[in-house]
Amino acid sequence: MVAVTSFIAMLATTLVDLAKLYFDPWSTWLWVIRGVLLFFSDKIKTRTWILYSKKADFQQHVTIENRRAHDEIVDLWTDVLSERNLSSLGDEKWLIFEQVFKSALHCSKQSIARHCLDQLEKQFKSTSRRVTTLNAMYHESIDDFKSADDIYSNLLDENETDAIVQKRQISLLKEKNQIREAISQLNSYLELYQADQEAWSELCDLYLSEHDYAKAAFCAEELLLINPHNHLHHERYASIRYSQGDDYEKARTYYFSALKVNPANIRALYGIVLTSTNLAMKNSSRSNENNQVYIEQIQWAREQIIQKYREAIPDLLPVVELALQSLAL
C-alpha cells in the first residue's frame, strides 16, 4: 500500500513537471500542486525508511554480526516488524520470515513460528523444498519426530544429494538422544561431503560427548587440513590431545602453532603452561636439557599472560598470578 501510494505520488510529480514544460513554466497552480505532491511523497518515503532501517538492524543481527541472538531477533519481530506491513520490503521479507521462524523455534515461540511458516507456505506453496524443510523443523519443535522424519525421507527420495536435509535427519537423531546412530549417519555423510567443516565439527563434538578422544582428534585433524589458518582448529586439536592424556608433546606443538596464527589466543598461552609443566614433570628424572627448554617456555608464557592481564583487566591480576603459581612445578 505504502509503495503504491509513493509510486503514484512520484508519477503525479513527473506528470506535473511535464505539464509545466508544455504549458506554462511559471504557472503558480502547477508549482503549488507540485509542492504538495513532493511533500506527500517525502512523508511516505520517511515511513518506508524507518521500516528499512529496522530491517537493517535485523539483518545486522543475523548476517553481519553472525551472532546467534535468537531472543533479540524475536524481540525485534514482536516490537517492530509484526506491527508493520512488510510489503514495502519486497522479496527480502521472505528471508526475514525464514529467519524469524528459526529464531522463534529456538525460543519456543511456536505461535510466532507458525505465523511465519503460514506466510511462507502461502507464497511458495508445497513445491518449495526449502519451505517443506522448515515445515519439518516445525514438527521437530513440537516433538512430532515421526512426521519430521517422514518429510525428510520424502525429500531425500526426490533428491538424495540434498546435504541440508541429510544433516537435518542426523540432527533429528541427536534430538532423540540416539548419539551412536547420529555418529554412524554422520560418518556416511562425510564419506561423500569430505570438505563440510560444519559436519566435521559436529562429529568431533559427538565423539567428545562419548569421550572417544581418539576419534574426536581425527575429526579435529580433518578440520586442520581443511583450514589450517584458523587458530581455533589448532587450539581445539591441542585441547583434545591434552585431554586424552598421553601425548602432551603434540598438544604443546599445536598450542604453539595456534599462537603463531593468532598471538592473542590466551587459551594457547595457558595450554603451553599446562603442557610444558606436565612434560617437565614427566621428564624430571631424565635429561636436564629438555627440561631447561620447558622451564624457559613456561616462564615466557607466564610473562605473556601476566602482561595481557595487566593491560586488559589489572583487577584480576592477583588472582591469576596466584593461580599460575599453584600450577607450577
Next chain:
Amino acid sequence: MSDINTLAFTKMFLHLAKYPELAVNGILLSEKTSSASDEADSSSYLHFIDCIPLFHGILSLSPMLEIALSQIDAYCSSKKLTIAGYYHANENYSDPNPNFTTLKIMEKIKENNPNAVLFMIDNSLVDLTENDRFYNVFTLSDRTWKNVTDSHIVNDESRLSAMQLVNRKQHRQLIDFDNHLDSISNDWRNPHIRNELNAASF
C-alpha cells in the same frame, strides 16, 4: 543440608538463559567453615553464596577446566570461600541425568572438598513461573549418586529475582569462563550482576 542465596541462584539461571541450546556447567561457592575436615561429613551445612559459570558447548575438555579451577581456588582463598558445588546442564532437553563428564568433574572437585554436591539441572523445570527450582541436588559416593534435594532450601526471593533479571535481558551480560578466555577483559566474577541485583531489590 544446604541452602542457596539469591546471587548464586540467579547467576546459575542467567547462564542457562544465555545458552538455551547448549550444555553448560559451573561452580558454586560456599562460605568456608573453620571446621573443614578431610572426610565427608554428612552433617555439614553448606550455605551457597556465589556462582561462577564455567563453560558452554563442549564440557569434556580438561585443560581450560584446570585453568578455571586454579583461578577460582585463588579467588576463594582471598574471600574465605570454598568450591562446594558444581552445576551441570545437558544439551538434550529430556536428559536430566549426570553423565561421565559430570562424574569426572565432581570427583576432581571432591578431591579438595569431600562435602561438595552436584546441582543437576533438569531442563524441563526451567520455567520458574511453574516451579520453584530448576535443579536437583545430589551427593556422590563410590560413583553412586544420591538425591538430597529434599534437604536443600531455596527462598522465594531468589526465584523472583532470577525471573526479573532475565526479563531485563541481563542474561546477555553474564560472563562465563569461556567468554573470559575469548576476551580477558570480560570479568568472570560478574560484579555487574551483583550490582543489578542490589538495584533490583529496591
